[in-house]
Amino acid sequence: MGSEFELIDQAFRAGTTFRWPGTEVPNGDDASVHACEPGMAWAVSTDTAVCGVHWPGDFPLDQAADRAVCAALSDLAAMGAAARQVWVAATAPDAASMRRLGRGLCQAVQRFDLELAGGDTVRAAQTALTVTVAGVLPQACAMRRDAAKPGDDVWLAGRVGFSALGLERWLAGDRDPDMITAFARVEPLLATGIAIRELGVCCCIDISDGLAQDAGHVARATGVAMHLDLGACEGWPDLVAMSGESRATALALAGGDDYALLFTAPRRLRESLAGLAQRIGDCRPGAGVIVNLAGAPVDLPAHGFDHFVSETDA
Amino acid sequence: MGSEFELIDQAFRAGTTFRWPGTEVPNGDDASVHACEPGMAWAVSTDTAVCGVHWPGDFPLDQAADRAVCAALSDLAAMGAAARQVWVAATAPDAASMRRLGRGLCQAVQRFDLELAGGDTVRAAQTALTVTVAGVLPQACAMRRDAAKPGDDVWLAGRVGFSALGLERWLAGDRDPDMITAFARVEPLLATGIAIRELGVCCCIDISDGLAQDAGHVARATGVAMHLDLGACEGWPDLVAMSGESRATALALAGGDDYALLFTAPRRLRESLAGLAQRIGDCRPGAGVIVNLAGAPVDLPAHGFDHFVSETDA
Numbered sequence: 001m002g003s004e005f006e007l008i009d010q011a012f013r014a015g016t017t018f019r020w021p022g023t024e025v026p027n028g029d030d031a032s033v034h035a036c037e038p039g040m041a042w043a044v045s046t047d048t049a050v051c052g053v054h055w056p057g058d059f060p061l062d063q064a065a066d067r068a069v070c071a072a073l074s075d076l077a078a079m080g081a082a083a084r085q086v087w088v089a090a091t092a093p094d095a096a097s098m099r100r101l102g103r104g105l106c107q108a109v110q111r112f113d114l115e116l117a118g119g120d121t122v123r124a125a126q127t128a129l130t131v132t133v134a135g136v137l138p139q140a141c142a143m144r145r146d147a148a149k150p151g152d153d154v155w156l157a158g159r160v161g162f163s164a165l166g167l168e169r170w171l172a173g174d175r176d177p178d179m180i181t182a183f184a185r186v187e188p189l190l191a192t193g194i195a196i197r198e199l200g201v202c203c204c205i206d207i208s209d210g211l212a213q214d215a216g217h218v219a220r221a222t223g224v225a226m227h228l229d230l231g232a233c234e235g236w237p238d239l240v241a242m243s244g245e246s247r248a249t250a251l252a253l254a255g256g257d258d259y260a261l262l263f264t265a266p267r268r269l270r271e272s273l274a275g276l277a278q279r280i281g282d283c284r285p286g287a288g289v290i291v292n293l294a295g296a297p298v299d300l301p302a303h304g305f306d307h308f309v310s311e312t313d314a
Numbered sequence: 315m316g317s318e319f320e321l322i323d324q325a326f327r328a329g330t331t332f333r334w335p336g337t338e339v340p341n342g343d344d345a346s347v348h349a350c351e352p353g354m355a356w357a358v359s360t361d362t363a364v365c366g367v368h369w370p371g372d373f374p375l376d377q378a379a380d381r382a383v384c385a386a387l388s389d390l391a392a393m394g395a396a397a398r399q400v401w402v403a404a405t406a407p408d409a410a411s412m413r414r415l416g417r418g419l420c421q422a423v424q425r426f427d428l429e430l431a432g433g434d435t436v437r438a439a440q441t442a443l444t445v446t447v448a449g450v451l452p453q454a455c456a457m458r459r460d461a462a463k464p465g466d467d468v469w470l471a472g473r474v475g476f477s478a479l480g481l482e483r484w485l486a487g488d489r490d491p492d493m494i495t496a497f498a499r500v501e502p503l504l505a506t507g508i509a510i511r512e513l514g515v516c517c518c519i520d521i522s523d524g525l526a527q528d529a530g531h532v533a534r535a536t537g538v539a540m541h542l543d544l545g546a547c548e549g550w551p552d553l554v555a556m557s558g559e560s561r562a563t564a565l566a567l568a569g570g571d572d573y574a575l576l577f578t579a580p581r582r583l584r585e586s587l588a589g590l591a592q593r594i595g596d597c598r599p600g601a602g603v604i605v606n607l608a609g610a611p612v613d614l615p616a617h618g619f620d621h622f623v624s625e626t627d628a
Contacts, residue, residue, distance in 0.1 A: 024355055025456050030392040030520055031359035031449075033456040036350030041338055044431065045345035046446055048403040050438045078344040089362040089403075089444040117358065120444075124364045130403040130434075130444035132360055135345075142339050142347040206344055 065104030080197025081135030164255025379418030394511025395449030478569025
């Protein structure tokens with residue numbers, strides 16, 4: 001780490017001094033140390049975001065860093081955890097880039113009352129961020145992807161397809177903030193995750209690789225068939241209006257980067273869940289994902305979201 | 315993530331199925347979930363290692379990955395924690411490189427009874443690993459860098475200078491395993507960290523950026539002067555024999571990547587600690603790091619270890 005980076009590193013920390021009460025040793029030592037709360041469990045997830053893979057090379061780095069933190073938080077949302085700490089490893093070729101990453105990072109850290117518990121800044125050719133997040137939830141309550149049951153309803157909180165559409169528009173040169181916000185600004189559904197867990201939901205996944213692929217993960221992990229009605233998804237008419245039905249279908253099923261929550265729940269929870277999500281289908285004995293639109297079956301894409309650069313060079 | 319990488323990712327997991335009993339949700343869901351143990355605390359640290367910065371471009375990637383895990387574990391050793399989980403984010407340009415990183419990762423994970431609790435593999439131009447490790451220790455017992463006291467002895471567990479010498483030899487084309495092992499094979503002093511914490515040591519740091527710089531961190535964080543006798547360090551005569559006194563001094567004080575443990579302790583612990591480390595100095599009222607060799611003061615290097623590539627391009 002060059003000394004210029006060290007200064008930036010200190011600036012990161014200065015901008016984010018919030019600590020959770022259980023923290024015994026904060027950022028700045030060899031490791032951070034956090035007291036365990038009796039009866040609670042830790043949920044931890046790591047995500048890497050690389051310039052040119054997870055965001056376009058001309059995308060503002062502060063927004064890229066904000067997104068990277070939020071994408072990692074979405075994994076905690078899917079478990080039903082309350083977010084607590086974040087550790088960030090950043091590489092960038094120059095101090096200006098690192099500073100911009102730091103600005104976006106601090107924004108996200110402050111917006112979600114996170115504690116920046118550690119990190120690492122390295123000068124390297126590639127601009128990339130690895131974000132590790134930790135959250136807490138009561139023991140034996142985590143929502144998992146292998147806990148669906150035949151007969152469960154399938155619910156979707158948040159919208160799918162809009163982020164991929166926003167990215168498409170960005171890549172086409174469109175800089176209208178309204179159009180690209182869905183890509184640029186990830187809103188991890190942390191409060192929804194906690195609320196549905198508290199209502200008794202056991203099975204949840206975050207939609208990061210497209211509705212079809214992530215529903216497939218649940219179907220496979222659990223051993224059920226997931227029957228989904230695309231038209232029941234929140235915002236579907238808008239997506240069709242903006243991109244046409246055929247493109248809307250591809251964006252929703254395989255667009256990726258939605259960070260919506262897909263979950264299943266017994267019918268008795270219908271009333272309680274109605275204000276939190278859209279009911280888009282049900283689980284049946286069998287296997288796989290079956291998608292319908294206006295009563296007719298929809299062909300599934302062969303693949304989910306491979307990052308846009310990989311699609312061309314894979 | 316391309317599907318080839320996905321297969322490799324699955325191979326990583328298959329090679330490392332060990333789980334700690336408290337793990338409620340293992341690798342493979344949106345996040346891993348781990349039950350908290352009453353009275354215990356979590357220590358967490360993140361480190362990034364980049365090809366061409368933290369290891370030479372022609373260094374075997376499996377050894378590079380093994381080193382990266384061990385370097386992160388050294389941070390847990392410095393806190394006195396027992397290692398438990400690891401989360402690894404890896405980027406590489408091709409499947410062969412990713413597979414080699416995975417092999418080294420699995421080696422280290424198995425050697426230290428770690429649980430591979432999560433990760434991410436991304437195809438990208440740069441080969442890099444970000445390793446997050448978690449360990450446990452009793453609450454309010456973590457060794458910190460700001461807990462030295464005037465009158466404390468200063469101890470060093472492990473050797474300094476040999477890793478930097480091994481790297482020098484590697485860069486000069488020397489492939490004799492005996493010469494480069496000190497660089498290639500990091501041995502995190504986890505058992506020593508736990509042992510000294512249990513004996514009552516409160517102040518410890520791992521030496522990753524050279525003895526002078528890391529001793530300086532303790533001196534600054536605590537507000538003491540650290541007086542060190544270089545000749546008392548383990549292996550000093552060997553280092554001098556291999557590289558000459560002047561080079562040995564530079565390597566020990568500013569070489570870096572040693573992953574030795576520097577700690578301080580009251581005099582009453584001398585006997586108990588004698589088998590675990592070398593006593594190399596003491597803490598006095600004042601500030602800074604004062605190094606002596608055979609009774610004469612040694613000039614300190616202006617900087618600690620800046621990664622060898624950064625030294626040329628910073």
